[in-house]
Amino acid sequence: MSLLNKFKKGLVRSKTGFIGRLDNLFGSGELNEEFYEELEEILVTGDVGIETSLKLTSDLKDEALKRKMKTREEVRLLLQEKINEILLSGTREEKTVEKPLIILLVGVNGSGKTTSAAKLAHLYKNCGDKVILVAGDTFRAAAVEQLEIWAERTGVEIIKQQAGSDPSALFFDAVNSARAKNVDVLIGDTAGRLHNKYNLMEELNKIYRVINRNMPGAPHQVLLVIDATTGQNAMAQAKSFNESLPLSGIILTKLDGTARGGIVIGIQDTLGIPVRYIGTGEKMDDLAPFDPLLFTEALLGK
Amino acid sequence: MFSNLAEKLQNTLRQLRGKGKLNEKDVDAAMREIRLALLEADVNFKVVKEFITSVRERAIGHEVMSSLTPGQQVVKIVNEEMARLMGEKQSSLDLSGKSPAKILLAGLQGSGKTTTAVKLAVHLRKSGRAPLLVAADIYRPGAVKQLQVLSDAVGEKCFSSENKNPVDICRESLKYAENEGLDTVIFDTAGRLHIDNEMMSEIKTIKAALNPNEVLLVVDSMTGQDAVNAAAAFNNAVELSGVILTKLDGDTRGGAALSVKAVTGCPIKFVGVGEKVENFEPFHPDRMASRILGMGDVLSLIEKAEASVDQAKARELEQKLRKQQFTLDDFRDQLGQLRNMGSLDEILNMMPGGANLPKEVRQMSLNEGNFTRVEAIISSMTKTERQEPAILNSSRRRRIALGSGTSVQDVNRLLNQFGQMQKMFKQMGSLEKKGALKKFKKGNKGFPF
Numbered sequence: 001m002s003l004l005n006k007f008k009k010g011l012v013r014s015k016t017g018f019i020g021r022l023d024n025l026f027g028s029g030e031l032n033e034e035f036y037e038e039l040e041e042i043l044v045t046g047d048v049g050i051e052t053s054l055k056l057t058s059d060l061k062d063e064a065l066k067r068k069m070k071t072r073e074e075v076r077l078l079l080q081e082k083i084n085e086i087l088l089s090g091t092r093e094e095k096t097v098e099k100p101l102i103i104l105l106v107g108v109n110g111s112g113k114t115t116s117a118a119k120l121a122h123l124y125k126n127c128g129d130k131v132i133l134v135a136g137d138t139f140r141a142a143a144v145e146q147l148e149i150w151a152e153r154t155g156v157e158i159i160k161q162q163a164g165s166d167p168s169a170l171f172f173d174a175v176n177s178a179r180a181k182n183v184d185v186l187i188g189d190t191a192g193r194l195h196n197k198y199n200l201m202e203e204l205n206k207i208y209r210v211i212n213r214n215m216p217g218a219p220h221q222v223l224l225v226i227d228a229t230t231g232q233n234a235m236a237q238a239k240s241f242n243e244s245l246p247l248s249g250i251i252l253t254k255l256d257g258t259a260r261g262g263i264v265i266g267i268q269d270t271l272g273i274p275v276r277y278i279g280t281g282e283k284m285d286d287l288a289p290f291d292p293l294l295f296t297e298a299l300l301g302k
Numbered sequence: 303m304f305s306n307l308a309e310k311l312q313n314t315l316r317q318l319r320g321k322g323k324l325n326e327k328d329v330d331a332a333m334r335e336i337r338l339a340l341l342e343a344d345v346n347f348k349v350v351k352e353f354i355t356s357v358r359e360r361a362i363g364h365e366v367m368s369s370l371t372p373g374q375q376v377v378k379i380v381n382e383e384m385a386r387l388m389g390e391k392q393s394s395l396d397l398s399g400k401s402p403a404k405i406l407l408a409g410l411q412g413s414g415k416t417t418t419a420v421k422l423a424v425h426l427r428k429s430g431r432a433p434l435l436v437a438a439d440i441y442r443p444g445a446v447k448q449l450q451v452l453s454d455a456v457g458e459k460c461f462s463s464e465n466k467n468p469v470d471i472c473r474e475s476l477k478y479a480e481n482e483g484l485d486t487v488i489f490d491t492a493g494r495l496h497i498d499n500e501m502m503s504e505i506k507t508i509k510a511a512l513n514p515n516e517v518l519l520v521v522d523s524m525t526g527q528d529a530v531n532a533a534a535a536f537n538n539a540v541e542l543s544g545v546i547l548t549k550l551d552g553d554t555r556g557g558a559a560l561s562v563k564a565v566t567g568c569p570i571k572f573v574g575v576g577e578k579v580e581n582f583e584p585f586h587p588d589r590m591a592s593r594i595l596g597m598g599d600v601l602s603l604i605e606k607a608e609a610s611v612d613q614a615k616a617r618e619l620e621q622k623l624r625k626q627q628f629t630l631d632d633f634r635d636q637l638g639q640l641r642n643m644g645s646l647d648e649i650l651n652m653m654p655g656g657a658n659l660p661k662e663v664r665q666m667s668l669n670e671g672n673f674t675r676v677e678a679i680i681s682s683m684t685k686t687e688r689q690e691p692a693i694l695n696s697s698r699r700r701r702i703a704l705g706s707g708t709s710v711q712d713v714n715r716l717l718n719q720f721g722q723m724q725k726m727f728k729q730m731g732s733l734e735k736k737g738a739l740k741k742f743k744k745g746n747k748g749f750p751f
Contacts, residue, residue, distance in 0.1 A: 045347045047526040050338060109549060109577075110412030110522060139577075141451035146444030194552040227412060231344035231526020233554040254411060257495045259528035282411075282441070 049266025109192030118150030411493030
């Protein structure tokens with residue numbers, strides 16, 4: 001049988017993917033070397049990240065031995081505990097600040113920044129806040145129009161300039177205008193940029209500096225938008241963006257697909273940047289605060 | 303991180319030097335390194351498993367050629383197997399048959415379909431075709447406008463319609479193409495999740511209505527393990543004829559390429575390597591193989607250098623190097639040519655291990671302002687000074703610093719660097735005599751992995 005055919009057959013069998021495989025693994029059987037090897041593989045397949053997968057598996061092995069565990073069920077609970085530990089470690093309290101609360105969305109191209117900005121605006125608006133959107137992606141064709149349509153749908157005001165203008169200047173004005181209008185929350189979209197482009201990352205840092213100079217302490221939240229289908233590269237993204245400006249959290253988008261976004265475990269484990277929101281669809285309401293316990297439960301619970 | 307699989311393998315297998323054949327145990331250690339490296343590069347774990355099995359079979363009992371270390375031998379096998387899996391040669395579009403030829407683009411949200419559609423149109427225009435872009439993404443806000451703006455910017459025709467049915471829009475566009483005398487129609491469809499039944503049946507209907515020459519899946523090269531699920535679902539729904547890999551200018555190793563190829567059996571036809579329309583290239587399977595293995599894309603780098611270096615000037619420079627008459631003037635020329643090759647970022651990323659350099663190093667070498675400063679310093683020197691830097695005493699250095707708006711330290715640093723370069727060229731001259739440089743020039747065969 002060719003590699004292709006074998007592979008297709010395998011796919012049909014494991015239709016349920018990551019979670020199905022975990023279910024199978026923890027279903028029955030003894031604790032042996034093969035079990036741990038398979039566990040490691042499943043974690044890697046969930047894009048958890050090599051480093052964290054290896055670490056989790058070996059920690060689990062040691063601790064199971066120490067605690068004289070006998071069944072896979074016990075190990076399942078232990079794993080759940082371990083992942084919770086990682087995911088809860090970086091959860092920070094939201095600081096109350098003077099108005100406006102400034103949130104900046106950053107990320108690579110196509111991760112879903114513009115859509116997330118709109119959804120986030122909707123979320124805050126529903127809590128009774130006065131929200132303003134800033135069309136900071138002045139580079140991509142029609143990005144401003146895209147956010148404008150969203151602004152109209154959500155009934156939120158938008159601040160924009162023509163395409164090609166300097167985003168830092170735009171944000172400087174936007175902060176002033178938000179203050180003048182007594183806005184509660186300012187949500188800034190930015191142009192997508194690959195994290196290895198030095199000049200573009202410098203541009204982002206400039207935006208950060210300009211906002212910070214205009215309002216000390218701001219931006220209060222810098223959220224990195226990551227596509228859940230992204231693999232190991234998400235780690236590099238988080239690292240580079242965090243070097244350019246201090247990230248306060250992650251928005252994990254497109255979780256309505258088959259990808260489980262396991263990379264967030266790796267990111268929080270190695271970089272300590274927590275997931276704040278998850279995107280689960282194309283509608284305005286499809287953004288929710290991230291609940292680590294629910295996430296692990298979905299991953300490992302019964 | 304695995305900066306370089308080749309190096310790791312070399313170390314693992316170093317102790318085997320001198321053995322006639324690799325045995326099973328020797329190979330096992332190497333296979334673990336390869337497995338981890340591939341998983342780290344986002345190759346799907348099932349593909350990795352199959353791949354390892356075939357590499358192991360070939361590696362065990364394989365003769366270790368006397369001139370090579372076992373590590374190199376294993377890397378060679380891995381490289382060959384990977385190139386084989388990736389498709390042996392470049393594969394182009396098949397646009398033969400009744401005009402207009404039809405190209406359908408499909409993919410997940412945010413994979414880069416709209417940008418790719420325009421890049422593809424520009425590419426086809428260059429090869430003598432008259433393309434039409436069709437805005438069939440009626441869902442994402444601003445998508446139609448985006449395609450219109452991008453098409454306008456490159457002077458290509460774009461078809462859009464008030465119609466709210468993508469199938470109808472596609473049909474209408476064919477009439478338009480005929481009337482306008484355009485021979486290739488590119489359909490930019492909405493991004494869709496492979497498990498969204500409604501949207502998947504929509505793309506099936508579009509395909510059935512058009513019967514396109516090419517159905518291309520647009521895949522983000524940063525995709526992880528899930529790439530196989532999406533690719534398989536799209537392939538089942540619309541029977542793909544090829545794949546376009548986007549955002550390869552990032553630092554991802556791009557293992558998704560291998561996964562997608564393995565699960566669909568379709569060749570990767572093009573890659574997107576930047577935000578500009580001309581950043582679009584045919585796919586080279588062998589180069590992707592080295593990239594996934596973390597060995598850099600040296601071939602592309604050489605090609606780029608060849609395309610942007612003035613051949614006559616290069617010969618002149620070679621003569622000068624031979625006679626060791628490399629001056630500050632030549633140094634300035636070289637800097638100019640280096641800048642012609644594209645951004646330093648791009649160049650660094652193509653070099654083995656370049657993507658993994660620490661930030662400080664990258665920052666230093668990437669700060670293009672440094673270049674401008676160096677040029678200003680050299681331009682502030684007199685002709686004689688450029689020919690004979692030895693005459694630069696402190697008063698001259700002060701004058702140069704003032705004239706170029708830099709400090710004396712900057713001038714000193716440049717002169718030191720220049721001195722080091724001259725020394726390096728001297729060494730290269732003696733290397734060439736031994737034939738080492740020639741071997742290097744021949745291509746990747748001579749590279750030390």
